[in-house]
Amino acid sequence: MARFFTGRRVARIVLSLAVGVLVAWPIAMYARHFLVR
Amino acid sequence: MRALKIVLKVLAGLVIAPWVLIGVLFIWWNVRRPPSFATPAVLKHENSVAVAAGKDLRTQHLSNTDLVDYRGSLFLIHARTKWHLEDRNGALVVQRSADAKAWEEVARITVPGTDVRDPKFAVIGGRLFLYFLPNTEFDPSPKTTYWSVSDDGVHWQEPREVDGIWLPDGKGGWTLSKSWNYWRPKTRDGRTWYMLASGPLPGAARRVSVLIRSTDGLRWEMVSPVWTVFGNGEPEMEFQGDGSIIACLRCGSLGTGGYEFGNATGNTVIAVAKPPYLEWSTAHSFITRLDGSTMFTVGGRIFAAGRNHLGPRADLGNHLATKRTAIYEVKRDRLVHLFDLPSSGDTAYTGVVIRGDDVYVSYYSPPVGKDLPWIAAICFQPRTDIRMSRFSATGLLAVADAAAAGAASAAPKGD
Numbered sequence: 001m002a003r004f005f006t007g008r009r010v011a012r013i014v015l016s017l018a019v020g021v022l023v024a025w026p027i028a029m030y031a032r033h034f035l036v037r
Numbered sequence: 038m039r040a041l042k043i044v045l046k047v048l049a050g051l052v053i054a055p056w057v058l059i060g061v062l063f064i065w066w067n068v069r070r071p072p073s074f075a076t077p078a079v080l081k082h083e084n085s086v087a088v089a090a091g092k093d094l095r096t097q098h099l100s101n102t103d104l105v106d107y108r109g110s111l112f113l114i115h116a117r118t119k120w121h122l123e124d125r126n127g128a129l130v131v132q133r134s135a136d137a138k139a140w141e142e143v144a145r146i147t148v149p150g151t152d153v154r155d156p157k158f159a160v161i162g163g164r165l166f167l168y169f170l171p172n173t174e175f176d177p178s179p180k181t182t183y184w185s186v187s188d189d190g191v192h193w194q195e196p197r198e199v200d201g202i203w204l205p206d207g208k209g210g211w212t213l214s215k216s217w218n219y220w221r222p223k224t225r226d227g228r229t230w231y232m233l234a235s236g237p238l239p240g241a242a243r244r245v246s247v248l249i250r251s252t253d254g255l256r257w258e259m260v261s262p263v264w265t266v267f268g269n270g271e272p273e274m275e276f277q278g279d280g281s282i283i284a285c286l287r288c289g290s291l292g293t294g295g296y297e298f299g300n301a302t303g304n305t306v307i308a309v310a311k312p313p314y315l316e317w318s319t320a321h322s323f324i325t326r327l328d329g330s331t332m333f334t335v336g337g338r339i340f341a342a343g344r345n346h347l348g349p350r351a352d353l354g355n356h357l358a359t360k361r362t363a364i365y366e367v368k369r370d371r372l373v374h375l376f377d378l379p380s381s382g383d384t385a386y387t388g389v390v391i392r393g394d395d396v397y398v399s400y401y402s403p404p405v406g407k408d409l410p411w412i413a414a415i416c417f418q419p420r421t422d423i424r425m426s427r428f429s430a431t432g433l434l435a436v437a438d439a440a441a442a443g444a445a446s447a448a449p450k451g452d
């Protein structure tokens with residue numbers, strides 16, 4: 001487990017999550033209006 | 038294989054990077070602080086939320102206001118939709134108040150299955166007329182007008198489409214022209230009503246503005262085209278003391294194109310005509326494109342409440358820029374910016390009532406604790422409140438005098 005969570009791998013996971021949130025947030029804010037009637 | 042991986046990574050980066058940039062911008066737009074919106078004390082300016090948006094996604098975008106003093110009450114009308122774009126479940130909501138502080142919803146006006154916007158009141162023959170624009174396009178572009186009428190502001194006739202505008206046919210008769218957007222009727226004598234409308238004038242390249250008149254609020258005939266060189270709309274007018282009409286037209290550009298990211302020639306066309314209003318002289322103000330304006334008179338001087346694009350600027354109208362609702366003095370050759378009302382993002386589309394020394398201005402804005410750009414408030418974070426400003430008419434004249442004195446002292450001196 002300790003060998004899996006190397007510093008480099010953790011940094012990549014955190015970066016990927018941050019990018020995912022940044023990409024998903026505006027898209028979700030726009031798309032939610034198509035779900036309400 | 039290694040080269041292919043690099044190419045794929047670069048391509049993925051190119052796709053993702055703009056979205057990351059947009060996400061970062063949204064964070065910045067949500068954390069940056071708005072300006073103070075402090076106004077000179079002489080205005081005695083009070084500002085508050087008249088109708089709060091609430092948190093229901095279906096009805097959180099309150100917009101497009103107008104205001105009228107009718108039978109002793111103030112009537113406010115506004116659109117209520119889920120966002121700025123087409124909403125077929127949208128409605129126009131009429132609110133009533135005695136003091137412009139506590140508002141009571143008294144009527145809801147809809148056209149089934151149709152987006153409705155840009156309501157305008159007019160008291161014609163003692164009856165409260167309402168003109169508004171139905172929209173059938175996702176990116177709103179209304180191309181006709183509906184009307185209704187009430188005798189108490191509470192009970193309204195079923196909305197109907199206007200017949201159209203009667204244009205001179207060149208042979209001494211009249212021909213009916215459809216697809217016109219009416220703006221705000223005004224009268225000087227209580228008998229003949231004048232209004233500016235924008236639409237497809239034969240021979241003009243784009244939708245342009247014309248002056249029309251009526252004696253009953255139903256049959257409107259064209260008096261004259263106002264300005265047809267480039268497309269324009271949302272035309273507002275006011276009578277001046279000498280009987281002439283002064284108008285402000287929203288003009289997207291002087292032929293230079295550019296819409297989403299604005300352009301340097303977006304402007305307000307200021308047009309003036311003396312009776313019988315057949316010939317117009319025009320000037321351009323590049324400090325803003327006065328969207329959704331209301332013109333009004335205080336002390337014989339003409340003012341306007343409308344959208345401030347924070348110009349002049351090379352990208353006037355940029356969707357990524359913030360906007361304000363602002364008060365201007367309208368001169369025959371220019372607009373003079375006086376002060377901003379608390380506002381940001383998608384804002385303006387004002388209504389004005391003057392009672393004694395109090396000037397009431399209705400408009401809409403996202404919550405003013407943030408400084409959102411226009412695009413964010415259109416379809417991403419479209420929660421907007423109806424706000425009400427009240428300030429002193431006497432104070433407004435003092436502020437306008439101070440602005441004129443400041444301009445005079447800053448102007449180059451002759452020998």
